[in-house]
Amino acid sequence: MIIAIEITYLISSILFILGIKYLGSPKTARKGNLYAAIGMFLAIAATLLDQQVLTFEWIIIGGLIGSIAGLIMAYKTPMTGMPQMVGMLNGFGGGASTLVALSEYFKKNPNYPVDTGMPFNLPVNEGVAIILSLLIGGITFTGSMIAFGKLQGLVTGKVVKYPLQHPLNALLVLFVLGAGGYVVMFPSMMALVLVITAVSLILGVLLVLPIGGADMPVAISLLNSYSGIAGSMTGFVLGNNELIIAGALVGASGIILTNIMCKAMNRSLMNVVLGGWANAGSASTTSSTTSPKGDVKSIDAEELAMLLDSVSSVIVVPGYGMAVGQAQHAVRDLVNLLEKKGVKVRFAIHPVAGRMPGHMNVLLAEAQVPYDKLYAMEDINDDFNNTDVVIVIGANDVVNPAARHDQSSPIFGMPILNVDYAKTVIINKRSMSAGYAGIDNELFFYPNALMYFGDSKDAMTKLVNEIKNL
Amino acid sequence: MEEYLFLMQVYVFALAIFVGFELITKVPPTLHTPLMSGSNAISGITIVGAILSAGLEQFTISTILGLIAVAFAMINVVGGFLVTDRMLKMFKKK
Numbered sequence: 024m025i026i027a028i029e030i031t032y033l034i035s036s037i038l039f040i041l042g043i044k045y046l047g048s049p050k051t052a053r054k055g056n057l058y059a060a061i062g063m064f065l066a067i068a069a070t071l072l073d074q075q076v077l078t079f080e081w082i083i084i085g086g087l088i089g090s091i092a093g094l095i096m097a098y099k100t101p102m103t104g105m106p107q108m109v110g111m112l113n114g115f116g117g118g119a120s121t122l123v124a125l126s127e128y129f130k131k132n133p134n135y136p137v138d139t140g141m142p143f144n145l146p147v148n149e150g151v152a153i154i155l156s157l158l159i160g161g162i163t164f165t166g167s168m169i170a171f172g173k174l175q176g177l178v179t180g181k182v183v184k185y186p187l188q189h190p191l192n193a194l195l196v197l198f199v200l201g202a203g204g205y206v207v208m209f210p211s212m213m214a215l216v217l218v219i220t221a222v223s224l225i226l227g228v229l230l231v232l233p234i235g236g237a238d239m240p241v242a243i244s245l246l247n248s249y250s251g252i253a254g255s256m257t258g259f260v261l262g263n264n265e266l267i268i269a270g271a272l273v274g275a276s277g278i279i280l281t282n283i284m285c286k287a288m289n290r291s292l293m294n295v296v297l298g299g300w301a302n303a304g305s306a307s308t309t310s311s312t313t314s315p316k317g318d319v320k321s322i323d324a325e326e327l328a329m330l331l332d333s334v335s336s337v338i339v340v341p342g343y344g345m346a347v348g349q350a351q352h353a354v355r356d357l358v359n360l361l362e363k364k365g366v367k368v369r370f371a372i373h374p375v376a377g378r379m380p381g382h383m384n385v386l387l388a389e390a391q392v393p394y395d396k397l398y399a400m401e402d403i404n405d406d407f408n409n410t411d412v413v414i415v416i417g418a419n420d421v422v423n424p425a426a427r428h429d430q431s432s433p434i435f436g437m438p439i440l441n442v443d444y445a446k447t448v449i450i451n452k453r454s455m456s457a458g459y460a461g462i463d464n465e466l467f468f469y470p471n472a473l474m475y476f477g478d479s480k481d482a483m484t485k486l487v488n489e490i491k492n493l
Numbered sequence: 494m495e496e497y498l499f500l501m502q503v504y505v506f507a508l509a510i511f512v513g514f515e516l517i518t519k520v521p522p523t524l525h526t527p528l529m530s531g532s533n534a535i536s537g538i539t540i541v542g543a544i545l546s547a548g549l550e551q552f553t554i555s556t557i558l559g560l561i562a563v564a565f566a567m568i569n570v571v572g573g574f575l576v577t578d579r580m581l582k583m584f585k586k587k
């Protein structure tokens with residue numbers, strides 16, 4: 024029986040790996056997700072046959088509660104809310120790791136719940152794994168809940184600074200490691216295990232609270248990685264290879280995405296984690312005197328429709344403002360209309376266009392924009408030179424040329440979409456206000472730039488109607 | 494023997510991280526959100542440990558912790574896989 028269960032775990036691990044492999048292409052991605060789901064089903068089925076499992080009512084109750092909650096979340100969450108949902112899921116993953124580690128600790132303790140007077144011998148590797156599960160899982164749980172709150176607007180999206188922030192956090196981490204070492208040597212210190220759990224939970228709050236709303240894509244990716252590593256640590260506690268493998272896959276995934284997000288914002292991970300953009304925000308207010316001035320030209324829907332009637336190539340640059348304004352369906356109509364006229368239309372997606380990695384692609388997919396029209400920054404940035412019109416909708420910092428040349432700008436060095444190289448740049452915005460980073464955009468003053476003011480949805484709908492009336 | 498088993502686990506962990514890096518660097522940016530929700534579902538594998546705790550013969554603190562852990566992990570599993578499928582369904586080529 025044990026052999027059969029172990030072999031099922033092996034098959035399940037292989038299905039996870041295949042699943043992630045197939046997630047590498049939009050054509051096979053659904054199949055990949057299904058493979059991973061089958062792998063999970065097999066793992067759960069095998070575990071239910073384990074000889075340790077003797078009562079099923081608690082498993083069924085917990086499983087039902089979780090399934091119903093998961094089902095509701097999966098179908099009720101709008102696509103704009105995906106970062107919150109993923110943040111929440113990270114949290115539950117980390118929470119589960121903490122709970123399992125704690126539960127294993129009590130299970131292994133021979134003097135709980137009845138004092139048998141037997142010595143509590145915990146192998147060092149298991150003790151270390153329990154402590155690390157508690158630490159990483161705890162941070163992931165509360166950290167993700169704060170991240171969820173920030174994205175949902177329940178917790179302030181601002182960079183929160185509190186006195187002695189860094190020394191305090193460093194002290195708490197050192198405390199957990201020190202106390203953890205003590206527990207590994209003297210495993211019967213039950214109270215200390217609970218204190219370690221509590222401090223880890225507090226650490227999650229303290230570490231994520233200072234991270235600003237604009238940096239949430241990084242925080243979510245990092246917490247995703249933590250949830251995987253916590254799962255691996257739980258695998259070490261249980262001596263289960265599948266947990267170790269699955270956790271490592273997720274951990275690697277989170278680290279890669281974190282890295283991509285950091286590069287896209289030209290920030291170091293340290294800088295994000297320590298809540299660095301606060302300084303940039305204050306710098307921008309003082310540098311506003313040197314902000315670009317000049318004439319801003321604007322264009323109305325009718326003129327824009329005529330302009331678009333005579334072009335052959337268009338690149339649309341969507342930003343999160345487009346999604347907030349729910350303009351993606353109107354944008355799709357615009358694109359279809361232009362394509363009917365024989366215009367080549369593509370989308371240029373900056374890595375931080377949404378609120379999490381790949382978010383904008385999902386939002387456009389929901390609006391039935393085919394994914395082969397969406398181009399990543401590095402694949403399209405050389406094409407702006409020979410493009411007639413670029414339409415920027417609800418994006419700002421990611422198209423600010425100051426990032427290329429203005430060393431005093433807080434976004435200097437951040438990779439941007441070179442929209443200013445196109446013959447004409449249309450910028451749809453509600454007003455001239457600054458972007459997420461709180462800085463003015465010199466692009467608006469460029470000779471080839473035309474502002475198309477208005478709410479993104481209204482503006483795009485109006486434009487579609489004008490083109491139809493031509 | 495104990496040390497040997499532990500070493501084998503570290504072995505598996507190290508190799509799995511490399512497999513993860515190899516596979517995930519190949520995922521295009523278009524699929525990064527489904528990748529995250531899908532990998533979230535996979536990290537729900539902690540359910541294995543949760544079941545082992547919640548299914549104990551005697552009802553102790555471990556059972557309660559296991560019960561909550563089963564619920565948490567199941568949210569990850571069900572929510573993660575379903576929302577990923579919901580997203581991937583929308584990805585269409587022209």
